[in-house]
Amino acid sequence: MIxxxxxxxxxxxxxxxxxxxxxxxxxxxxxxxxxNAFQPIEKQKYSYEELAGLFETMRMASDGYCEFIHNRxxxxxxxxxxxxxxxxxxxxxxxxxxxxxHNLISGCWNFYIxxxxxxxxxxxxxxxxxxxxxxxxxxxxxxxxxxxxxxLHCEDLNFLDVDWRIHYAHFQLESMFRESRFQSVDSTRKAxxxxxxxxxxxxxxxxxxxxxxxxxxxxxxxxxxxxxHLNQYQESRGKLQGITWNLAALHDADFPSHSGMPVIYLxxxxxxxxxxxxxxxxxxxxxxxxxxxxxxxxxxxxxxxTDEIGLYQLTRTEAEGRSDFESxxxxxEKSADTPYPAYIVNTVxxxxxxxxxxxxxxxxxxxFEKISTTAAPQGCRxxxxxxxxxx
Numbered sequence: 001m002i003x004x005x006x007x008x009x010x011x012x013x014x015x016x017x018x019x020x021x022x023x024x025x026x027x028x029x030x031x032x033x034x035x036n037a038f039q040p041i042e043k044q045k046y047s048y049e050e051l052a053g054l055f056e057t058m059r060m061a062s063d064g065y066c067e068f069i070h071n072r073x074x075x076x077x078x079x080x081x082x083x084x085x086x087x088x089x090x091x092x093x094x095x096x097x098x099x100x101x102h103n104l105i106s107g108c109w110n111f112y113i114x115x116x117x118x119x120x121x122x123x124x125x126x127x128x129x130x131x132x133x134x135x136x137x138x139x140x141x142x143x144x145x146x147x148x149x150x151x152l153h154c155e156d157l158n159f160l161d162v163d164w165r166i167h168y169a170h171f172q173l174e175s176m177f178r179e180s181r182f183q184s185v186d187s188t189r190k191a192x193x194x195x196x197x198x199x200x201x202x203x204x205x206x207x208x209x210x211x212x213x214x215x216x217x218x219x220x221x222x223x224x225x226x227x228x229h230l231n232q233y234q235e236s237r238g239k240l241q242g243i244t245w246n247l248a249a250l251h252d253a254d255f256p257s258h259s260g261m262p263v264i265y266l267x268x269x270x271x272x273x274x275x276x277x278x279x280x281x282x283x284x285x286x287x288x289x290x291x292x293x294x295x296x297x298x299x300x301x302x303x304x305x306t307d308e309i310g311l312y313q314l315t316r317t318e319a320e321g322r323s324d325f326e327s328x329x330x331x332x333e334k335s336a337d338t339p340y341p342a343y344i345v346n347t348v349x350x351x352x353x354x355x356x357x358x359x360x361x362x363x364x365x366x367x368f369e370k371i372s373t374t375a376a377p378q379g380c381r382x383x384x385x386x387x388x389x390x391x
Contacts (some may be wrong), residue, residue, distance in 0.1 A: 001013030008346065015143060019124070021240050024049040026174070031248035034105075037088040037165075051245075052175075055168045058083075059196070062107035062165070063209045066199050069108040070207055097361040099201070107165040109201045109332075114143040114219050116267055117307040121384045122300050123151035126263060126311065128387050129348065130298070134260030140267050142169055142216055143226055146233040149240065149266055155260055156242040167196060167245045173230075173292040174243070181250055182234040188227050192218065232377065262297040268304040270367060274366055280367045288316045293341075301366060303353040309380045310350035312368045318342035344366055347374035351381055 007296035026048040035041050061083035067073040068080065078088070084092050084108065095102040103109040116122075137154035139145040140161055145158060148179050149157050159170050176182065180190040197217065198209045211217065219226035246253040250269060255262060255265040264287065270280055287297045293316055301310040354361040 002367065006235075007233060011316055012184050013312070021238055021243065025240075025242040026244070027242075028054070028245040028247060029254050031252035033246050033252060035090075037085055039083060039085055045298045053173050055171055056165075058164055059168065060105070060197075065106055066108035066158060066209065069103055069106070071200070074357065076164070082086075086305060091358070102165050104201075109161055109162065110165045110197070110199055111201050112142050112169060112197055112217060113200075113304055114141060114232055116141070116144065116302045117221060118303065119144055119227075119267075119302060120147055120151065120222075120225065121307070122265070122309050122380075124387060125309075125349075125384050126298065126382075127151050127153075129311075130261065130263075133296075134258075136258045136260050136262045137265075140250075140269050142166055143229065144265055144267065145170075146173075147226075147229045148263075150232045150236050152262075152263065153236075154240065156244070157240055158244045160246050161251060162247070162249045164230075164247055165198070167247055169195060170245060172196060177234055177237055180319075182230045184231070185224075188230050189215065190293070192230075224325065227366075236278075237384060241352075248277065250275060251282040251286070252281075253286075255286050257272045257290050258290070260291060261295075263300065264297065265302075267302050268347050270301065271304075274299070277367060282340075284343065284345070288341050288343040290315060291316050293318065293334075293343040298348075299368070301368065303351075303356070305356035306351050306354060307381070308351035310353070310366070310368065311348035311352075311380060312345055312372065313341050313348050314345050315341075316341050316343045346374050347372045347377035349380040349383055350377045 004020060018320050024047070028046040030041055030044045030046070032044070035044055038058070040054065040061055046054055064079045068075045071129045075093075076197040080089055080093070092102045092106060095295070097103075099109060104111075115187060131320055135152050136156055136158070137145070137148050137152060138160050138162060139148050145157055145159055148154065161167060176191050176194070182188045192213050195213045197213055199207055200211050200298050203211060207209065214227070215227055233335040234248050245256075248254070250266070270283075275283075291297055297314045299312045299314065301312070303309070347368065351371075353364050353366070
């Protein structure tokens with residue numbers, strides 16, 4: 001058996017059933033950077049009822065700015081400042097070129113499509129290894145969080161993204177779920193056509209403020225299986241205890257204290273192109289601070305454009321010192337100066353990662369390999385194959 005000898009400690013109680021998800025249990029949390037950089041954002045927490053107005057204001061301001069970015073109109077500072085604050089405008093404008101980070105976070109270069117190859121299998125593996133843990137789920141991407149909850153039966157769901165338009169898309173989908181618009185294959189395909197998705201990165205059609213939405217807009221591969229998860233989520237979302245939109249970079253996101261196990265789906269967002277080593281360390285420190293001593297958290301990495309994945313388990317080892325978990329405080333302003341507790345990371349499984357977009361398969365490693373205590377981890381794909389054969 002591939003699983004033989006693999007000791008996986010599961011913290012937290014068994015899964016509990018849920019009731020109808022209420023609007024008061026849904027909120028948007030905003031990083032300090034986004035608060036300072038964007039004019040329409042006035043505070044760091046928004047209730048569900050406030051999101052429609054905020055996103056519409058952001059959309060209108062961003063569309064005006066994106067017209068400049070995509071050379072549709074000549075630059076006007078007064079229009080740009082409807083979106084970006086005076087202090088940050090020069091920084092954004094200097095970095096306005098094709099595919100830039102500031103174009104992405106301003107909503108002018110958006111990755112809606114799920115490029116990960118069969119992330120369904122990632123979550124099935126996690127569920128098989130940790131069947132009884134109460135899971136607090138965090139995920140980047142647009143489709144991945146819904147797949148994650150359907151398979152892992154999350155206690156709560158946390159959308160992670162630095163791009164506000166991804167959160168706007170999640171908000172539109174949530175509004176549609178509340179109207180029960182994903183009851184069948186046909187109704188799902190019709191519903192997604194009403195999504196307002198603009199300025200799509202690498203769009204096969206001319207980039208514009210609103211694109212026509214098809215299954216291919218959301219899912220590069222396995223489109224029907226991908227869309228089926230919207231149907232499933234229509235039913236499963238009612239079991240969630242809460243939904244949080246985290247408008248933040250990974251290291252700036254909020255990780256509240258929980259007695260269960262945080263599961264963080266990263267896709268490939270911790271690659272050096274997106275996340276520095278210091279930011280990676282801060283991410284792990286925040287997650288460690290959110291759990292009790294000897295508590296566990298799980299990180300799932302997925303190499304871009306491939307089916308190669310890795311699962312990494314963090315264990316908090318430090319029992320002394322103030323933490324969010326011990327104080328019940330997850331306010332980033334109050335805990336910003338708190339030293340992070342000690343932790344260790346072991347590799348549950350890891351495939352050999354290859355960059356699929358370089359013309360040749362170039363092998364690489366991640367920050368996790370630099371800190372993992374596991375010298376020779378087993379691959380994840382053989383474990384996934386065994387699950388499929390067993391099922």
